[in-house]
Amino acid sequence: MPLPTQERRLVTAIPGPRSQELQQQRDAALPVGLGMTMPVFVDHAGGGILVDVDGNQIVDLASGIAVTSVGAADPEVARRVSEQVERFTHTCFLVTEYAGFVDVANALNRLTPGDHAKKTALFSTGAEAVENAVKIARVHTGRPAVVVLGHAYHGRSLLTMSMTAKNVPYKEGFGPFAPEVYRAPSPYPFRWPGGPEASGEEALAALKDLVVSQIGAHHVAAIVAEPIQGEGGFIVPPPRYLAGVADFAREHGMVFVADEIQTGLARTGAMFACEHEGVVPDLVTTAKALGGGLPLAAVTGRAEIMDAVPAGGLGGTYAGNPVACAAALGALDTIEKQDLVGRAREIEARVLPRLSALVGPDSVVGEVRGRGAMLALEFVRPGTTEPAPDVAKAVAARCHAEGVLVLVCGTYGNVIRLLPPLVIGDELLDDGLSVLESAIAAENG
Incomplete structure:
Protein backbone atom coordinates (compact mmCIF):
# COMPACT_ATOMS: atom_id res chain seq x y z
CA MET A 1 0.00 0.00 0.00
CA LEU A 61 2.48 12.63 17.55
CA ALA A 62 2.51 9.40 19.55
CA SER A 63 4.27 6.73 17.44
CA GLY A 64 2.41 3.97 19.26
CA ILE A 65 4.12 5.21 22.46
CA ALA A 66 7.57 5.62 20.87
CA VAL A 67 7.41 2.35 18.92
CA THR A 68 7.08 3.42 15.28
CA SER A 69 10.07 5.76 15.24
CA VAL A 70 10.73 4.77 11.61
CA GLY A 71 7.03 5.18 10.77
CA ALA A 72 4.24 2.63 10.89
CA ALA A 73 5.00 1.15 7.47
CA ASP A 74 8.73 1.56 6.91
CA PRO A 75 9.61 -0.05 3.55
CA GLU A 76 12.73 -1.78 4.88
CA VAL A 77 10.83 -3.22 7.84
CA ALA A 78 7.99 -4.38 5.58
CA ARG A 79 10.38 -5.95 3.06
CA ARG A 80 12.34 -7.92 5.64
CA VAL A 81 9.21 -9.04 7.49
CA SER A 82 7.59 -10.22 4.26
CA GLU A 83 10.66 -12.23 3.29
CA GLN A 84 10.94 -13.80 6.74
CA VAL A 85 7.24 -14.74 6.93
CA GLU A 86 7.59 -16.63 3.67
CA ARG A 87 10.53 -18.63 5.07
CA PHE A 88 9.21 -19.42 8.57
CA THR A 89 7.42 -17.60 11.38
CA HIS A 90 8.69 -19.45 14.44
CA THR A 91 10.90 -22.24 15.72
CA CYS A 92 11.76 -20.98 19.23
CA PHE A 93 15.39 -19.92 19.30
CA LEU A 94 15.97 -22.11 22.35
CA VAL A 95 15.04 -25.18 20.28
CA THR A 96 16.48 -24.51 16.81
CA GLU A 97 18.42 -21.37 16.05
CA TYR A 98 18.33 -18.74 13.29
CA ALA A 99 20.70 -16.00 12.23
CA GLY A 100 18.33 -13.07 12.75
CA PHE A 101 18.51 -13.41 16.54
CA VAL A 102 22.31 -13.28 16.47
CA ASP A 103 22.29 -10.38 13.98
CA VAL A 104 20.07 -8.25 16.24
CA ALA A 105 22.26 -9.08 19.24
CA ASN A 106 25.40 -8.09 17.34
CA ALA A 107 23.80 -4.79 16.31
CA LEU A 108 22.84 -3.94 19.90
CA ASN A 109 26.27 -4.97 21.19
CA ARG A 110 27.71 -2.47 18.71
CA LEU A 111 25.24 0.39 19.25
CA THR A 112 24.83 0.49 23.04
CA PRO A 113 27.18 2.74 25.05
CA GLY A 114 30.67 1.55 25.94
CA ASP A 115 33.45 -0.32 24.16
CA HIS A 116 33.63 -3.22 26.64
CA ALA A 117 32.77 -6.80 25.67
CA LYS A 118 28.97 -7.16 25.54
CA LYS A 119 26.33 -9.81 25.09
CA THR A 120 22.59 -9.51 24.37
CA ALA A 121 19.54 -11.62 25.16
CA LEU A 122 16.28 -11.01 23.29
CA PHE A 123 12.77 -11.11 24.71
CA SER A 124 9.30 -9.97 23.63
CA THR A 125 8.25 -6.98 25.74
CA GLY A 126 9.79 -4.15 27.70
CA ALA A 127 8.55 -5.56 30.99
CA GLU A 128 10.22 -8.88 30.16
CA ALA A 129 13.48 -7.08 29.45
CA VAL A 130 13.41 -5.24 32.78
CA GLU A 131 12.51 -8.42 34.70
CA ASN A 132 15.36 -10.29 33.06
CA ALA A 133 17.81 -7.48 33.74
CA VAL A 134 16.92 -7.79 37.42
CA LYS A 135 17.25 -11.59 37.27
CA ILE A 136 20.68 -11.28 35.69
CA ALA A 137 21.82 -8.68 38.25
CA ARG A 138 20.62 -10.83 41.14
CA VAL A 139 22.51 -13.89 39.93
CA HIS A 140 25.63 -11.87 39.16
CA THR A 141 25.73 -10.18 42.57
CA GLY A 142 24.07 -12.82 44.73
CA ARG A 143 21.96 -10.03 46.22
CA PRO A 144 18.15 -9.58 46.32
CA ALA A 145 17.27 -5.87 46.49
CA VAL A 146 16.41 -3.52 43.62
CA VAL A 147 16.39 0.28 43.88
CA VAL A 148 14.20 2.38 41.59
CA LEU A 149 13.13 6.03 41.47
CA GLY A 150 10.00 7.95 42.25
CA HIS A 151 7.83 8.62 39.16
CA ALA A 152 9.36 5.54 37.51
CA TYR A 153 7.55 3.33 35.03
CA HIS A 154 8.99 -0.09 34.22
CA GLY A 155 6.04 -2.26 33.14
CA ARG A 156 2.87 -4.11 34.11
CA SER A 157 4.12 -7.55 35.21
CA LEU A 158 4.31 -8.33 38.93
CA LEU A 159 7.93 -7.30 39.40
CA THR A 160 7.88 -4.34 37.02
CA MET A 161 4.53 -3.18 38.39
CA SER A 162 6.17 -3.23 41.82
CA MET A 163 9.01 -1.15 40.40
CA THR A 164 6.57 1.32 38.83
CA ALA A 165 5.68 4.31 41.00
CA LYS A 166 2.22 5.40 39.86
CA ASN A 167 -0.67 3.67 41.61
CA VAL A 168 -3.67 4.41 39.35
CA PRO A 169 -4.07 2.76 36.92
CA TYR A 170 -0.99 0.55 37.06
CA LYS A 171 -1.10 -0.86 40.61
CA GLU A 172 -4.51 -0.19 42.11
CA GLY A 173 -5.98 -3.42 43.44
CA PHE A 174 -3.21 -5.64 42.06
CA GLY A 175 -1.19 -6.20 45.25
CA PRO A 176 0.52 -7.72 47.10
CA PHE A 177 3.59 -6.67 45.18
CA ALA A 178 7.03 -8.20 44.71
CA PRO A 179 9.35 -7.84 47.71
CA GLU A 180 12.79 -6.23 47.92
CA VAL A 181 11.92 -3.23 45.72
CA TYR A 182 12.95 0.12 47.23
CA ARG A 183 12.20 3.61 45.93
CA ALA A 184 14.49 6.64 46.09
CA PRO A 185 13.28 10.17 45.35
CA SER A 186 13.41 11.17 41.70
CA PRO A 187 15.26 14.39 40.88
CA TYR A 188 12.24 16.19 39.40
CA PRO A 189 13.66 19.70 38.92
CA PHE A 190 10.30 21.44 38.34
CA ARG A 191 8.90 20.05 41.60
CA TRP A 192 11.98 19.63 43.80
CA PRO A 193 11.37 21.27 47.21
CA GLY A 194 14.83 22.84 47.29
CA GLY A 195 14.57 24.19 43.74
CA PRO A 196 15.85 22.89 40.39
CA GLU A 197 19.49 23.73 41.09
CA ALA A 198 19.55 21.57 44.20
CA SER A 199 17.58 18.64 42.79
CA GLY A 200 20.44 16.55 41.44
CA GLU A 201 22.77 16.77 44.43
CA GLU A 202 20.00 16.34 47.02
CA ALA A 203 18.32 13.45 45.19
CA LEU A 204 21.63 11.64 44.84
CA ALA A 205 22.32 12.13 48.55
CA ALA A 206 18.88 10.72 49.36
CA LEU A 207 19.49 7.67 47.18
CA LYS A 208 22.84 7.01 48.82
CA ASP A 209 21.32 7.34 52.30
CA LEU A 210 18.51 4.92 51.40
CA VAL A 211 20.96 2.33 50.07
CA VAL A 212 23.65 2.60 52.74
CA SER A 213 21.61 3.33 55.86
CA GLN A 214 18.26 1.67 55.26
CA ILE A 215 18.77 -1.24 52.86
CA GLY A 216 22.45 -1.99 53.18
CA ALA A 217 24.53 -1.64 50.04
CA HIS A 218 25.63 -5.26 50.29
CA HIS A 219 21.97 -6.31 49.80
CA VAL A 220 21.40 -4.31 46.59
CA ALA A 221 21.71 -6.14 43.29
CA ALA A 222 20.78 -3.27 40.97
CA ILE A 223 19.76 0.33 40.62
CA VAL A 224 17.34 0.68 37.69
CA ALA A 225 16.66 4.10 36.19
CA GLU A 226 15.18 5.61 33.05
CA PRO A 227 17.64 8.18 31.63
CA ILE A 228 14.56 10.32 30.94
CA GLN A 229 11.47 9.22 32.82
CA GLY A 230 8.65 8.37 30.42
CA GLU A 231 5.23 7.70 31.89
CA GLY A 232 6.31 9.71 34.95
CA GLY A 233 6.23 12.88 32.87
CA PHE A 234 9.30 13.05 30.58
CA ILE A 235 11.44 14.16 33.52
CA VAL A 236 15.00 14.98 32.44
CA PRO A 237 17.49 14.43 35.27
CA PRO A 238 19.79 17.29 36.26
CA PRO A 239 23.34 17.22 34.90
CA ARG A 240 25.68 14.74 36.60
CA TYR A 241 22.88 12.93 38.47
CA LEU A 242 22.91 9.76 36.35
CA ALA A 243 26.70 9.67 36.35
CA GLY A 244 26.64 9.97 40.12
CA VAL A 245 24.21 7.06 40.42
CA ALA A 246 26.29 4.89 38.08
CA ASP A 247 29.52 5.68 39.97
CA PHE A 248 27.86 4.92 43.31
CA ALA A 249 26.53 1.62 42.01
CA ARG A 250 29.94 0.48 40.81
CA GLU A 251 31.62 1.61 44.02
CA HIS A 252 29.39 -0.80 45.96
CA GLY A 253 29.32 -3.69 43.50
CA MET A 254 25.77 -3.00 42.31
CA VAL A 255 24.62 -3.28 38.69
CA PHE A 256 23.47 -0.02 37.10
CA VAL A 257 20.61 -0.75 34.69
CA ALA A 258 19.50 1.91 32.20
CA ASP A 259 15.89 1.36 31.16
CA GLU A 260 16.10 2.76 27.62
CA ILE A 261 12.87 1.15 26.46
CA GLN A 262 11.27 4.49 25.58
CA THR A 263 14.38 6.64 25.22
CA GLY A 264 16.59 4.33 23.18
CA LEU A 265 17.39 4.06 19.48
CA ALA A 266 17.57 7.70 18.34
CA ARG A 267 14.48 9.05 20.14
CA THR A 268 16.31 11.69 22.21
CA GLY A 269 18.84 12.85 19.62
CA ALA A 270 21.41 10.26 20.67
CA MET A 271 21.32 6.58 19.90
CA PHE A 272 20.80 6.05 23.64
CA ALA A 273 19.80 8.74 26.12
CA CYS A 274 22.62 7.80 28.51
CA GLU A 275 25.02 9.22 25.98
CA HIS A 276 23.82 12.76 26.73
CA GLU A 277 25.29 12.32 30.22
CA GLY A 278 28.37 10.32 29.19
CA VAL A 279 27.08 7.35 31.22
CA VAL A 280 27.96 3.75 30.33
CA PRO A 281 25.47 1.42 32.05
CA ASP A 282 26.26 -2.14 33.06
CA LEU A 283 23.00 -3.33 31.50
CA VAL A 284 20.69 -1.59 29.00
CA THR A 285 17.11 -2.61 28.28
CA THR A 286 15.54 -1.85 24.90
CA ALA A 287 12.15 -2.51 23.29
CA LYS A 288 9.57 -0.20 21.63
CA ALA A 289 11.46 1.27 18.62
CA LEU A 290 13.66 -1.83 18.40
CA GLY A 291 11.04 -3.98 16.67
CA GLY A 292 9.77 -1.37 14.22
CA GLY A 293 6.23 -2.18 15.38
CA LEU A 294 6.66 -5.86 16.18
CA PRO A 295 7.14 -7.12 19.75
CA LEU A 296 10.84 -7.40 20.53
CA ALA A 297 12.92 -6.45 23.55
CA ALA A 298 16.48 -6.92 24.71
CA VAL A 299 18.93 -6.81 27.57
CA THR A 300 22.44 -5.84 26.52
CA GLY A 301 25.31 -5.62 28.94
CA ARG A 302 28.78 -6.42 30.12
CA ALA A 303 29.65 -9.94 29.00
CA GLU A 304 30.71 -11.10 32.46
CA ILE A 305 27.37 -9.97 33.95
CA MET A 306 25.27 -11.41 31.12
CA ASP A 307 27.08 -14.75 31.43
CA ALA A 308 26.28 -15.07 35.15
CA VAL A 309 23.00 -16.90 34.48
CA PRO A 310 23.50 -20.59 33.64
CA ALA A 311 22.09 -22.23 30.51
CA GLY A 312 18.31 -22.42 30.54
CA GLY A 313 17.88 -19.53 32.97
CA LEU A 314 16.93 -17.01 30.29
CA GLY A 315 14.50 -17.19 27.40
CA GLY A 316 10.84 -17.58 26.51
CA THR A 317 8.80 -19.26 23.81
CA TYR A 318 8.53 -16.13 21.68
CA ALA A 319 11.74 -14.44 22.81
CA GLY A 320 13.50 -13.08 19.74
CA ASN A 321 10.84 -14.29 17.33
CA PRO A 322 12.32 -14.52 13.79
CA VAL A 323 9.75 -12.18 12.24
CA ALA A 324 10.32 -9.58 14.97
CA CYS A 325 14.08 -9.92 14.48
CA ALA A 326 13.66 -9.28 10.76
CA ALA A 327 11.64 -6.17 11.58
CA ALA A 328 14.31 -4.99 14.00
CA LEU A 329 17.06 -5.37 11.45
CA GLY A 330 14.99 -3.28 9.04
CA ALA A 331 14.29 -0.62 11.68
CA LEU A 332 17.92 -0.40 12.74
CA ASP A 333 18.99 -0.14 9.11
CA THR A 334 16.60 2.77 8.56
CA ILE A 335 17.64 4.51 11.79
CA GLU A 336 21.30 4.44 10.78
CA LYS A 337 21.02 5.06 7.03
CA GLN A 338 18.55 7.93 7.40
Missing part, protein backbone atom coordinates in the same frame (compact mmCIF):
# COMPACT_ATOMS: atom_id res chain seq x y z
CA PRO A 2 1.43 3.44 -0.89
CA LEU A 3 2.35 5.90 1.85
CA PRO A 4 -0.62 8.08 2.86
CA THR A 5 -0.43 11.69 1.72
CA GLN A 6 1.33 13.55 4.49
CA GLU A 7 -1.42 15.96 5.38
CA ARG A 8 -4.09 16.22 8.05
CA ARG A 9 -7.56 15.75 6.64
CA LEU A 10 -10.91 15.32 8.37
CA VAL A 11 -13.82 13.93 6.38
CA THR A 12 -16.01 13.16 9.43
CA ALA A 13 -16.14 14.20 13.04
CA ILE A 14 -13.75 12.31 15.29
CA PRO A 15 -14.68 9.53 15.84
CA GLY A 16 -16.45 8.81 12.57
CA PRO A 17 -19.43 6.48 12.13
CA ARG A 18 -17.41 3.38 11.22
CA SER A 19 -15.08 3.88 14.21
CA GLN A 20 -18.13 4.32 16.45
CA GLU A 21 -19.58 1.07 15.13
CA LEU A 22 -16.34 -0.78 15.81
CA GLN A 23 -16.13 0.83 19.23
CA GLN A 24 -19.48 -0.69 20.13
CA GLN A 25 -18.15 -4.09 19.11
CA ARG A 26 -15.01 -3.50 21.16
CA ASP A 27 -17.03 -2.53 24.24
CA ALA A 28 -19.04 -5.74 23.97
CA ALA A 29 -16.04 -8.00 23.44
CA LEU A 30 -13.19 -6.49 25.51
CA PRO A 31 -12.80 -5.81 29.24
CA VAL A 32 -12.90 -2.21 30.43
CA GLY A 33 -9.40 -2.64 31.88
CA LEU A 34 -7.99 -2.18 28.36
CA GLY A 35 -7.80 1.59 28.17
CA MET A 36 -8.05 3.79 25.10
CA THR A 37 -6.70 7.25 24.21
CA MET A 38 -8.43 8.20 20.95
CA PRO A 39 -11.54 6.23 19.87
CA VAL A 40 -10.62 5.72 16.23
CA PHE A 41 -9.79 2.49 14.41
CA VAL A 42 -6.80 2.71 12.08
CA ASP A 43 -6.99 1.30 8.57
CA HIS A 44 -3.46 2.08 7.42
CA ALA A 45 -0.60 4.40 8.35
CA GLY A 46 2.81 5.65 7.33
CA GLY A 47 5.20 8.54 7.83
CA GLY A 48 3.47 10.85 10.29
CA ILE A 49 -0.13 9.99 9.34
CA LEU A 50 -2.70 7.51 10.66
CA VAL A 51 -5.67 6.90 8.33
CA ASP A 52 -8.76 5.69 10.16
CA VAL A 53 -11.57 3.49 8.85
CA ASP A 54 -13.62 6.60 8.05
CA GLY A 55 -10.87 8.08 5.88
CA ASN A 56 -9.71 10.72 8.35
CA GLN A 57 -5.98 11.47 8.21
CA ILE A 58 -4.64 12.05 11.69
CA VAL A 59 -1.26 13.58 12.56
CA ASP A 60 0.60 11.02 14.66
CA ASP A 339 20.44 9.40 10.39
CA LEU A 340 17.35 9.49 12.58
CA VAL A 341 19.56 10.48 15.51
CA GLY A 342 20.22 13.70 13.65
CA ARG A 343 16.58 13.98 12.66
CA ALA A 344 15.54 13.80 16.33
CA ARG A 345 17.84 16.74 17.05
CA GLU A 346 16.28 18.66 14.15
CA ILE A 347 12.81 17.98 15.56
CA GLU A 348 13.92 19.33 18.95
CA ALA A 349 15.34 22.46 17.34
CA ARG A 350 12.09 23.02 15.43
CA VAL A 351 9.61 22.19 18.19
CA LEU A 352 11.20 23.31 21.46
CA PRO A 353 11.20 27.07 20.75
CA ARG A 354 7.51 26.99 19.84
CA LEU A 355 6.62 25.05 22.97
CA SER A 356 8.83 27.18 25.21
CA ALA A 357 7.02 30.30 24.03
CA LEU A 358 3.87 28.91 25.66
CA VAL A 359 5.36 29.08 29.18
CA GLY A 360 4.58 32.12 31.31
CA PRO A 361 3.20 33.30 34.65
CA ASP A 362 -0.32 33.59 33.24
CA SER A 363 -0.16 30.38 31.22
CA VAL A 364 -1.44 26.91 31.96
CA VAL A 365 1.92 25.61 30.71
CA GLY A 366 4.27 25.51 33.68
CA GLU A 367 7.26 23.88 32.02
CA VAL A 368 8.43 22.49 28.70
CA ARG A 369 11.13 19.81 28.76
CA GLY A 370 12.65 16.85 26.99
CA ARG A 371 15.30 15.94 24.46
CA GLY A 372 15.20 15.21 20.75
CA ALA A 373 11.77 14.02 19.67
CA MET A 374 10.78 13.20 23.27
CA LEU A 375 9.22 16.47 24.43
CA ALA A 376 6.52 17.39 26.92
CA LEU A 377 4.47 20.21 28.41
CA GLU A 378 3.44 20.20 32.08
CA PHE A 379 0.10 21.87 32.81
CA VAL A 380 -0.50 23.80 36.04
CA ARG A 381 -2.77 26.39 37.58
CA PRO A 382 -1.31 29.65 36.23
CA GLY A 383 1.31 31.16 38.49
CA THR A 384 1.69 27.99 40.58
CA THR A 385 3.07 24.47 40.33
CA GLU A 386 -0.30 22.94 41.23
CA PRO A 387 -0.97 20.15 38.71
CA ALA A 388 -3.84 20.76 36.28
CA PRO A 389 -4.76 17.31 34.92
CA ASP A 390 -8.15 18.56 33.73
CA VAL A 391 -6.41 21.12 31.51
CA ALA A 392 -4.07 18.48 30.03
CA LYS A 393 -7.06 16.27 29.32
CA ALA A 394 -9.00 19.13 27.73
CA VAL A 395 -6.05 20.16 25.53
CA ALA A 396 -5.59 16.56 24.39
CA ALA A 397 -9.31 16.28 23.60
CA ARG A 398 -9.21 19.46 21.49
CA CYS A 399 -6.22 18.11 19.57
CA HIS A 400 -7.93 14.77 18.98
CA ALA A 401 -11.08 16.46 17.68
CA GLU A 402 -8.91 18.33 15.16
CA GLY A 403 -7.11 15.19 14.02
CA VAL A 404 -3.87 15.41 16.01
CA LEU A 405 -2.99 12.48 18.27
CA VAL A 406 -1.18 13.39 21.49
CA LEU A 407 -0.73 11.43 24.73
CA VAL A 408 -1.29 12.45 28.34
CA CYS A 409 1.14 11.14 30.97
CA GLY A 410 2.74 12.11 34.28
CA THR A 411 2.28 10.96 37.85
CA TYR A 412 -0.36 13.66 38.25
CA GLY A 413 -1.89 13.18 34.79
CA ASN A 414 -0.98 16.75 33.87
CA VAL A 415 1.64 16.28 31.14
CA ILE A 416 1.18 16.04 27.38
CA ARG A 417 4.02 14.17 25.71
CA LEU A 418 5.02 14.44 22.08
CA LEU A 419 6.58 11.39 20.41
CA PRO A 420 6.35 11.97 16.65
CA PRO A 421 7.78 9.41 14.25
CA LEU A 422 11.33 10.47 13.50
CA VAL A 423 10.48 10.36 9.79
CA ILE A 424 7.69 12.96 10.07
CA GLY A 425 7.99 15.87 7.63
CA ASP A 426 8.45 19.45 8.80
CA GLU A 427 5.20 20.72 7.26
CA LEU A 428 3.12 18.03 8.94
CA LEU A 429 4.93 18.55 12.24
CA ASP A 430 4.29 22.29 12.07
CA ASP A 431 0.60 21.68 11.39
CA GLY A 432 0.28 19.41 14.39
CA LEU A 433 2.01 21.99 16.59
CA SER A 434 -0.34 24.72 15.37
CA VAL A 435 -3.32 22.64 16.45
CA LEU A 436 -1.70 22.06 19.85
CA GLU A 437 -0.97 25.77 20.27
CA SER A 438 -4.58 26.65 19.44
CA ALA A 439 -5.85 24.11 21.96
CA ILE A 440 -3.65 25.60 24.69
CA ALA A 441 -4.71 29.14 23.76
CA ALA A 442 -8.34 28.12 24.21
CA GLU A 443 -7.55 26.83 27.71
CA ASN A 444 -5.62 30.00 28.56
CA GLY A 445 -8.74 31.95 27.68
